[in-house]
Amino acid sequence: MRKICLNCIKRFNPSSRHKLCPSCRNIFYKKLCPKCGIRIQKKSNLCNKCSSAARRKDNAVVIDTKGYVYIRKREHPRAQKGTGYIFEHILIMEKKLGRYLFPNENIHHINGVRNDNRIENLELWTKPQPTGIRTKDAVIWAKSILEIYGNDETKY
Numbered sequence: 001m002r003k004i005c006l007n008c009i010k011r012f013n014p015s016s017r018h019k020l021c022p023s024c025r026n027i028f029y030k031k032l033c034p035k036c037g038i039r040i041q042k043k044s045n046l047c048n049k050c051s052s053a054a055r056r057k058d059n060a061v062v063i064d065t066k067g068y069v070y071i072r073k074r075e076h077p078r079a080q081k082g083t084g085y086i087f088e089h090i091l092i093m094e095k096k097l098g099r100y101l102f103p104n105e106n107i108h109h110i111n112g113v114r115n116d117n118r119i120e121n122l123e124l125w126t127k128p129q130p131t132g133i134r135t136k137d138a139v140i141w142a143k144s145i146l147e148i149y150g151n152d153e154t155k156y
Contacts, residue, residue, distance in 0.1 A: 061088075067114035089117045093124060102126075102148075 002011045005021035012021040020028065026039065033040050033047040040047050060072040062085060071091060074084035077100060089107045094100055096119055101107075108123045109116060126145070133141070149155075 063115060069115050069117060089122055092117050092119055093122055097124070 001014075003014050003019070004011055005024055006019045007024040007027075008021060010021050010023075018025065028041070031040050031042050031044070032038065033044075033050055035050040036047060038047045038049075045051070062070045062072075064070065069088040070085040071088050072084050073079055073086050073091065076084075076086050076091075078090065079086045087107075089109065090101060093107050101124075104127045106125050106127070108125045110121050110123055113121070
């Protein structure tokens with residue numbers, strides 16, 4: 001299927017969803033990929049080949065659409081099964097604690113900015129006991145929390 005170039009009105013065979021013919025694209029793609037030198041769009045940082053290669057490496061950093069920062073750590077027990085990525089804020093808190101997070105723990109960003117992963121901005125949260133708990137069971141649950149975390153609240 002031939003298309004008409006939006007810039008010069010020439011007919012061309014598109015290799016994908018291009019709206020410009022190859023000669024007009026060369027005019028617009030003036031920026032070069034810093035790694036390989038291929039022409040790329042002005043808004044791009046790397047070409048497709050270089051960016052996908054960077055994502056496949058360990059310790060590769062990706063920011064998702066919600067603003068969370070992921071780091072590729074395939075060996076981590078909480079890493080996503082297919083991709084091997086884990087949230088950066090989890091890694092930072094685990095480094096501070098010197099251990100992996102427990103299944104009932106999560107990390108909260110104090111200021112609400114999801115890519116602000118400074119340790120001062122992170123809080124360790126634990127999921128509370130179930131609702132409608134008996135007082136006796138609540139005391140047992142509270143003792144187990146104290147056994148795990150201790151009495152020093154400044155540590156977390």
